[in-house]
Structures are given as structure tokens and as C-alpha cells.
Amino acid sequence: VERFDVFIVGGGGTGSECAFRLGETGRLKVGLVERDKLGGECNNYGCVPTKALLKAAKIVHGARRAEEYGIRIRGIEVDYPKVFERVRGIVWGMSKEGAAPFEKVGVRVFLGAEASFVGPHELSVNGERVGARKVIVACGTKPTAPPIPGLDEAGYWTNVQAVDPPRFPTSLAIVGAGPIGVEFAQIYSRLGARVTLLEALDRVLPPEDPESSAAIAQALEAEGIEVLAGARIERVEAAGESRRVHLRGGRVIEAGELLVATGRVPAFDALNLPAAGVEVDEKGKPVLDDRLRTSIPHIWAAGDATGDLLFTHVGTYESQLVVDQIAHRRRPRRDYRVVPKVTYCEPEVASVGLTEAAARQEGFDVRVGRAHFAGNERSVIEGETYGLVKVVADARTGEVLGGHIVGEGAGELIHEIVALMAVRGRVRAAGDAIHSYPTLAESVKGALLQAAVEPRR
Numbered sequence: 001v002e003r004f005d006v007f008i009v010g011g012g013g014t015g016s017e018c019a020f021r022l023g024e025t026g027r028l029k030v031g032l033v034e035r036d037k038l039g040g041e042c043n044n045y046g047c048v049p050t051k052a053l054l055k056a057a058k059i060v061h062g063a064r065r066a067e068e069y070g071i072r073i074r075g076i077e078v079d080y081p082k083v084f085e086r087v088r089g090i091v092w093g094m095s096k097e098g099a100a101p102f103e104k105v106g107v108r109v110f111l112g113a114e115a116s117f118v119g120p121h122e123l124s125v126n127g128e129r130v131g132a133r134k135v136i137v138a139c140g141t142k143p144t145a146p147p148i149p150g151l152d153e154a155g156y157w158t159n160v161q162a163v164d165p166p167r168f169p170t171s172l173a174i175v176g177a178g179p180i181g182v183e184f185a186q187i188y189s190r191l192g193a194r195v196t197l198l199e200a201l202d203r204v205l206p207p208e209d210p211e212s213s214a215a216i217a218q219a220l221e222a223e224g225i226e227v228l229a230g231a232r233i234e235r236v237e238a239a240g241e242s243r244r245v246h247l248r249g250g251r252v253i254e255a256g257e258l259l260v261a262t263g264r265v266p267a268f269d270a271l272n273l274p275a276a277g278v279e280v281d282e283k284g285k286p287v288l289d290d291r292l293r294t295s296i297p298h299i300w301a302a303g304d305a306t307g308d309l310l311f312t313h314v315g316t317y318e319s320q321l322v323v324d325q326i327a328h329r330r331r332p333r334r335d336y337r338v339v340p341k342v343t344y345c346e347p348e349v350a351s352v353g354l355t356e357a358a359a360r361q362e363g364f365d366v367r368v369g370r371a372h373f374a375g376n377e378r379s380v381i382e383g384e385t386y387g388l389v390k391v392v393a394d395a396r397t398g399e400v401l402g403g404h405i406v407g408e409g410a411g412e413l414i415h416e417i418v419a420l421m422a423v424r425g426r427v428r429a430a431g432d433a434i435h436s437y438p439t440l441a442e443s444v445k446g447a448l449l450q451a452a453v454e455p456r457r
């Protein structure tokens, strides 16, 4: 039995960060196991390939729109093999060093091996036993599909097929209009497929502020994506080479491929958590304390494995939290007050903190500021006028509670509000600051000033 001070399950962003940081201390014997590819979902099937595809989609869309700017481009063609080859190249470039950087800091890496617990301090790694004083579960998630009759028989894609399809479909139906569904809708539509985006709830990007949902739905529809919110799928069937999606009310959507993007749950299947005594709640999420410890104090869960806030940057934050406890005896509590979320379609959708409705629900005396990009001179110059900035502030203190931006570069702009929230700054102070002309950031200033109030004493 090989024994480790810390053994990490999962070599995605979260597990890799933990392994590297712990290895760097030079004081601990660290093991890392990955059954598929180092870099995990984000690098191989998630963030990286989708953002690379969105760039290709943006280029072709821009070329088609060039005429609006007085530039005529004839014969625009998408070379599908080249588009996906470029994406594979980017993914490869980010992971080509493999286990070497970890091994350099002394981490023992088990690649292509699956881990499962056999006891609280013991795991089986492809049949080999390893001992561990501490364990970090960073196994990520797997996609889930709703119980739609006929779905399994008809067959469907998840993000794994969608980032590297066997062949490009002429049409695509997407079930689920969360960030993943929305990004793929724009990728496939702009690259030339007819796309229908189906959402069971009453709007796209349901967790976002409803004004953001409305703005992005309008932009997606304007470029030819059919958005069906409140859609009830009754059944799905294969019809020759394509799939038929039957909606309540009788409408049938026929599409070459069907992509299901309705949510993800922690990938605990292979791990045999009961053997370690780790408790899982009824939703399949691990029961965790405010320092990410499971019900077994020497076992932590971090990143997507927690089942909440499925973002690479949250995984990185949580890695640091766990590493601090194990290597530096610091015991910070986790705090998710300021977590930015970005959907990288064009225009981007970004948010941080509370929506207006959530702030009211929490009992805040809310003050809202808004600025629409249609009134921003830079937006008009650029010809990109979709969207708005919405700031939610606490009327009593003047502090920012949340920010919501739909627009060009919203994923970058939101960080003005991120920084302001981090320091618990006042909307007035930031809104009074001089912002460059002509920038989209002037709309952030405008929204901040509109939300500004003199604090009551």
C-alpha cells in the first residue's frame, strides 16, 4: 500500500490546483488520480473549447454583418474541419505538458486510473490500494437529462459531443437555456445550423435577472435562433437520421441533432462514498461544513463536486481554501458573496451578487440604477447596442448588492462591480469617478449614479 499525506481524486482545474499548491510546499506526500484527461471538464469539454468556438462564431457573424459597416465580403464559407481543428489545438496547447508540472513538484500522478473508497483512509486506484491521511474529492460533475419519454432511445448529445461533433448538423434542437445551452445555440446557429432553443422555465438564463434574460433573448432571436421558453416536451423520437421533439400543444420540432444541457450533478458513481462514510443529501450533493469538510473531517470536497456554483473560478477559490487548511493551518470560512458569472455569448451576459428580486426577498431596501447601451455613444459607434447595465444597491447604506450586465464585453465590465462589492464600496463613490469617453464603462457609471443615494443616518 502506497501511503499519502493528501490524496486528490480528480485532475480537473480544482484537483490540479490543490495538487500543485500542496506539492509546492515540499512538505507533503501528495497523490493525484485522473481517470480521463488532466484539465477536466473545463479544459477538454467546457470553458476552453466553447470559448474557442464562440470566437469562430463571432468571426463569421461579423463577416456576414460587415456590409452594415460598408464592407462587402463575398463567398463567406465555414471550413468545419478547420474550425474544430483549431479548437483541438487550443485545448491541446493548454494540456500538452501532461503530468510533468505536477511531477516536478513531487506529486505522484495516476493517469487513466479510477479511484474508489474502500475505507475512510483507503482507496482503490484501478485495483491498487493507496492509503491517505487526508482526501480531497474534486471529481466534478456529470450531465443529467430530464425524464422525457423516448429521449434515451432517440439518443442525444451532451457538451462532450457538441464541442467536437462527428459531423456538423444542418439543424440542432437544444434542451435547456442555461449558460451552456445559450452558448451552444449561438455557436451552432452562427456556424450555419438552424437552432431551436427550448427552455421549460419562462425565460432563458433563468437564474439571471429577468431584464438580462429579456435582453439576451431579444439578441438571440434577432440573429435567427428560435427561442421557445415555457416549452413542455412531451416526448422525443428518432426519425431516420434526425430527432423529433414533440411539444405540448402539438408543435413538432425536427432537428438533425439534439443537445441536452439541463444540468449537472456530482460524479460520485465510481467513488463509493459510503465506504468512507461520506454523507450525501437527497439531491446527490455532499453534506459540507463552512470549510468544505464532508461529514468525515479528513475528507474535503471542492469545485464542481460540491454540486453548487459550477464555475472554474469557484473551484480555484475552493482549492485555495482547502490548501490553506491542510498546508498552512489557516481556517477561512467559505464566502460566496462576490462570485461573478458570465455567459460568453455575444452580447455577453454577466452578473455578480443579488438580483433585484433576491435582494428584496432578503429584506433589503433596494435602489436600482439602469443604463441601456442603446444610449451609450460607444455602443452606437460600434453598432452593438443590445443590452443594459443594472445595479442593485442597498438604499440604507449605499452599498452595491448586485450587478447585471448584458452587452459587448460584459464579462470584463462586470469586474468594476466585482471590485466595488469586494471592498463594500458605495455606489456614489464609484459613480462619481471619472470614466473614459467613449467607453461602455460609462454605462456602468451611469447605472451606479442612478442607484446612488445619500446614506440615511
Ligand SMILES: Cc1cc2nc3c(=O)[nH]c(=O)nc-3n(C[C@H](O)[C@H](O)[C@H](O)COP(=O)(O)OP(=O)(O)OC[C@H]3O[C@@H](n4cnc5c(N)ncnc54)[C@H](O)[C@@H]3O)c2cc1C
Pocket: 009, 010, 011, 012, 013, 014, 015, 016, 033, 034, 035, 036, 037, 038, 039, 040, 041, 042, 043, 045, 046, 047, 048, 050, 113, 114, 115, 116, 138, 139, 140, 141, 159, 180, 267, 270, 271, 302, 303, 304, 305, 309, 310, 311, 312, 313, 315, 344
Ligand atoms: C460546456 C461547458 C462550458 C463551461 N464553461 C465555463 C466557463 O466559461 N467558465 C467557467 O468558470 N466554468 C465553465 N464551465 C464549468 C467548468 O467546466 C467547471 O466548473 C470546472 O470544470 C470544474 O472543475 P473541477 O475540477 O471541479 O471538475 P472537473 O473539471 O469536472 O474535473 C473533475 C475530474 O475528475 C475526474 N474524476 C471523476 N471521478 C473520478 C474517479 N473516481 N477517479 C479518477 N478521476 C475521476 C474526471 O474525469 C474529471 O477530469 C463549463 C462547463 C461546461 C460543461
